[in-house]
Amino acid sequence: MKNKLRKHFKWNTKCKLCLLPSLIGTSVFFVVPYIRVLYYSLIDNQFRRNFVWLDNYIKTLTNEYFLLSLKNSLLLIVTAVPILVMLALIISLALSYGIRWVRKTRVAFILPMVIPTASIVLIWRGVFADSSAVLPIYLLFIWKNIGICVVLLTAAFTSIESSVYEAARLDGAGSFILHTKITISMIAPTVFFTVLLSIVNSFKIFKESYLYYGTNYPPDHSYTLQYYMNNNFLKLDYQSLAASAVLTSILVFGIVMAGMAIQRRFDR
Amino acid sequence: MRKVNAVIFTVLALIFILPVAATAVMSFSSEGTPSLQGYVDLLFDCFVFYPMFWNSVLYAAAITIAQLVVIIPCAFGFSQAKFKGKGALFVFYIILMMMPLQVTILPNYIGLRDMGLINTPWGIILPMIFSPFGVVVMRQYMKSIDNSVIEAARLETDSVFRILITSVIPQLRVCIFAVVLFVFADCWNMVEQPMLFLKDDSLKTLSVFIANAQDYTGAVLFPAAVIFLIPVLILYFFFNENLEKGLTLGDLS
Numbered sequence: 222m223k224n225k226l227r228k229h230f231k232w233n234t235k236c237k238l239c240l241l242p243s244l245i246g247t248s249v250f251f252v253v254p255y256i257r258v259l260y261y262s263l264i265d266n267q268f269r270r271n272f273v274w275l276d277n278y279i280k281t282l283t284n285e286y287f288l289l290s291l292k293n294s295l296l297l298i299v300t301a302v303p304i305l306v307m308l309a310l311i312i313s314l315a316l317s318y319g320i321r322w323v324r325k326t327r328v329a330f331i332l333p334m335v336i337p338t339a340s341i342v343l344i345w346r347g348v349f350a351d352s353s354a355v356l357p358i359y360l361l362f363i364w365k366n367i368g369i370c371v372v373l374l375t376a377a378f379t380s381i382e383s384s385v386y387e388a389a390r391l392d393g394a395g396s397f398i399l400h401t402k403i404t405i406s407m408i409a410p411t412v413f414f415t416v417l418l419s420i421v422n423s424f425k426i427f428k429e430s431y432l433y434y435g436t437n438y439p440p441d442h443s444y445t446l447q448y449y450m451n452n453n454f455l456k457l458d459y460q461s462l463a464a465s466a467v468l469t470s471i472l473v474f475g476i477v478m479a480g481m482a483i484q485r486r487f488d489r
Numbered sequence: 490m491r492k493v494n495a496v497i498f499t500v501l502a503l504i505f506i507l508p509v510a511a512t513a514v515m516s517f518s519s520e521g522t523p524s525l526q527g528y529v530d531l532l533f534d535c536f537v538f539y540p541m542f543w544n545s546v547l548y549a550a551a552i553t554i555a556q557l558v559v560i561i562p563c564a565f566g567f568s569q570a571k572f573k574g575k576g577a578l579f580v581f582y583i584i585l586m587m588m589p590l591q592v593t594i595l596p597n598y599i600g601l602r603d604m605g606l607i608n609t610p611w612g613i614i615l616p617m618i619f620s621p622f623g624v625v626v627m628r629q630y631m632k633s634i635d636n637s638v639i640e641a642a643r644l645e646t647d648s649v650f651r652i653l654i655t656s657v658i659p660q661l662r663v664c665i666f667a668v669v670l671f672v673f674a675d676c677w678n679m680v681e682q683p684m685l686f687l688k689d690d691s692l693k694t695l696s697v698f699i700a701n702a703q704d705y706t707g708a709v710l711f712p713a714a715v716i717f718l719i720p721v722l723i724l725y726f727f728f729n730e731n732l733e734k735g736l737t738l739g740d741l742s
Binding site: 240369477 | 491494495498499501502503505506508509511512515558559560562563565566567569570571572580582583584585587588589590591592593595596597598599600601603615616618619621624643647649670671674677678680681695696699700710711714715717718721724725729732733734736737738
């Protein structure tokens with residue numbers, strides 16, 4: 222008995238050691254430097270190092286470019302994300318239950334996910350040559366992100382086992398109501414996760430936008446949070462950069478935590 | 490109805506492929522007429538192209554391989570080890586996965602600067618090895634694998650390494666293929682890191698070459714964009730079947 226227990230502890234220790242390489246790397250490149258970023262956000266500059274506490278945050282939150290970029294980032298979330306998820310839902314439904322020919326189109330919808338933006342943006346520039354609207358960036362966002370949404374949703378649809386439907390039919394449910402109800406309840410967590418992931422990915426549209434405009438100063442309507450930060454990066458303005466990095470991370474942290482809390486409620 | 494569906498989805502699929510197809514078509518034309526001039530200029534006259542292409546291959550391949558070495562044991566540890574705070578630690582990985590590059594790039598930069606790795610290939614490779622996406626995906630997938638195989642293997646050996654090789658990795662195949670495709674494409678697509686972490690042109694990647702498009706004559710751009718697509722396209726056609734089964738991210742609770 223004692224021997225077995227010791228063996229269990231030894232095994233458990235070994236399993237914990239498996240986590241170590243990843244934990245060390247994550248600490249060295251993310252966690253420890255992030256703490257320094259927090260520190261930078263609270264001092265006046267890197268040489269004097271006087272604590273100014275929230276001054277950098279106040280400066281950032283009242284900076285008109287920061288507010289403009291925040292507004293644009295939020296606008297992308299409330300407009301493009303719902304369209305993206307709806308479109309992905311329709312496509313996934315067709316890919317899961319459609320005829321063979323429809324299923325074969327899957328390759329086309331998932332492909333953009335792996336296509337390097339740098340390659341594709343040339344065409345975008347050609348097509349929307351004079352457009353000063355936000356539309357090209359929104360389209361690029363939807364085009365680029367539909368793949369991952371379709372992958373996740375299709376996986377959810379196909380993982381609903383037919384036995385679930387059969388069990389419900391035995392309970393006397395009608396066919397149409399049955400399908401809709403079961404399907405909705407089974408894929409709800411995934412739909413929810415897809416929305417969450419798309420919101421988060423909308424913060425990552427900077428690369429697409431940057432490559433499309435080819436400048437650090439795009440038209441006002443496309444000046445998103447990441448431009449603000451990138452420009453501070455180029456100016457080596459570490460204090461503003463640190464403050465906006467911390468603010469953005471708090472925003473994303475809030476969105477993810479709220480999302481996971483809601484998802485947990487769904488499950489009950 | 491079925492026919493209508495088929496037509497709608499064929500058209501929709503074509504729209505989605507159109508940008509890729511148009512890029513390919515454009516690469517074979519010069520001033521409106523079909524020609525191979527762009528490719529000739531790129532492959533024979535453009536001296537920066539080859540080193541940048543190989544840099545892209547080197548970085549993406551090194552990161553993908555090293556990431557597998559790190560994330561497979563890590564995901565295994567998450568599924569087998571018992572300790573307090575494991576759930577919270579995993580939530581931390583999820584949150585880190587969700588963070589946009591603009592949040593993580595400054596910590597990355599500071600870490601690399603202090604270690605003197607700015608303007609070296611390591612500055613690109615090392616932080617990407619520890620990107621949390623693979624850990625989250627693989628740990629989720631581990632939930633669905635057959636634990637009895639691992640239990641049986643433990644009766645024969647105490648070596649975690651041998652159990653990983655003989656009983657875990659074979660079961661992870663689909664997930665590994667999906668992660669390889671996703672991570673390779675992600676690295677191949679990097680623009681910000683090479684632009685901000687590298688100064689020497691000899692270290693930069695093909696994505697930077699295309700991003701700084703204005704510096705070069707138009708004719709070589711589309712051919713460069715097409716050649717830039719090819720490695721990910723090849724991987725895509727080999728591995729895309731594994732995506733739906735491999736990326737089981739949907740339900741994180």
